[in-house]
Amino acid sequence: MEPATLSPDNTGSLRPEPPGGHIPGEAGVWILLFGEMTFFALLFGSFLLYRTSDIAGFTASQAHLSKAVGLTNTLLLLTSSLFVAKAVGAASRGDTGSAPRLFRFGLACAIGFIALKGFEYYELLERGIVVNSHVFFSFYFGLTVLHLGHVVIGSVLLGAMSVATGKLLTKPSHIALIESGGCFWHMVDLLWIIIFALLYLVE
């Protein structure tokens, strides 16, 4: 096993490699990530449980959602995740030029996601579809509003990280924090993919 070092390793990272392998971010952030994912898993489980009692009603309600809008939002988040992954890599190599730019590209996708979600809500409300139209829509609004809150928090983090990575990060703990922020964004992306599958695709 290689000793911990602050010089760039073969991946070009400035972060010392702890013995036993590299945990993305740091151990602590997984309290947040696993915690949030467990919590969402309970919500998804409740959705499937409610769905079994009224599959016809859920399918009929689902037809009101636009798969194209959902898919566009999925692509936006996947693209932003790619930018963020590249940005975190750039930040850990000490590339103060491209890291902030890549974070801003990721943020632009996130803003696109938020705008499209707003459009989708507006469209549904125009057609008179609200939270109590059907249990399906209770879940639709509940899950997507909650997820949207995560997107907003994540966007604030992306903005903060684009500012922070404009300067060279020298402390390993700062790079760990950037990696943790990136992991949070990937989690937001992952949760959306499951929400997209459950609300728009399951038949």
Next chain:
Amino acid sequence: MDKSFHASTRSQRFLVWLTIVLAVVFAISYVGLMRFFPPPPASLSAEEVAPLYSEHNIRFRIGVIFGLISGGFLVPITIVISLQMARLEKGVPIWAILQALTGVVGTVFVWLPVLVWGVASFTAERAPELTLLIHEFGWLLFITPLSLFPMQLLGIIVVAFTKDEPDGHSAFPRWMGYLTAWQLVQSFGGPIAVLFKTGIFSWAGLLPFWAPFALFSAWLAAICYTVLRALRHQQQLAATGG
């Protein structure tokens, strides 16, 4: 580190224990006397809500008395957390001030609902619709106000990630920063309860009640533990003149 922020570690430990004792009293009155655990469903009609207060009326009102006495249980720990934050901040401890003020004002939303439920139980024989109104007011007051709590948590997160103190000696190890960040992210479920009367998004459901309840209990226990551990360390430092 600014020495002027050092307060008696003994007083701080006393305040942490005051929080723990009051929280236990609050839990007993809330769970055992008011019997609001699990919460009554948000979909109850006026005729279903009235008996919550008229049956066992005296037991309920004794619960209200103890709830009113202990409802400020978050204030002592809030102050100690801010003192511990101020030790670690450079210059004017702005995050400690934010944490203290939002924590103290935020405690109103723990304490005041008890008084509102007290009003509901005070004249239990009134028209059921009136009791329903005050009952719903109390519950929405308890579950949905959010604005201050995330600000309070934000200060703790910032200090946990920027401090210059080894994790083992600090009241805010990095994992506490992440646990608090989780609590912040999670807390946004509360206001959603305004939209729902049934299911997991209603005030008696998984999202606004059970998840925040479980996480908040764990978070409070964790921060009491890390603060007491940090105070023990500071006491040793003071004893050895370090």
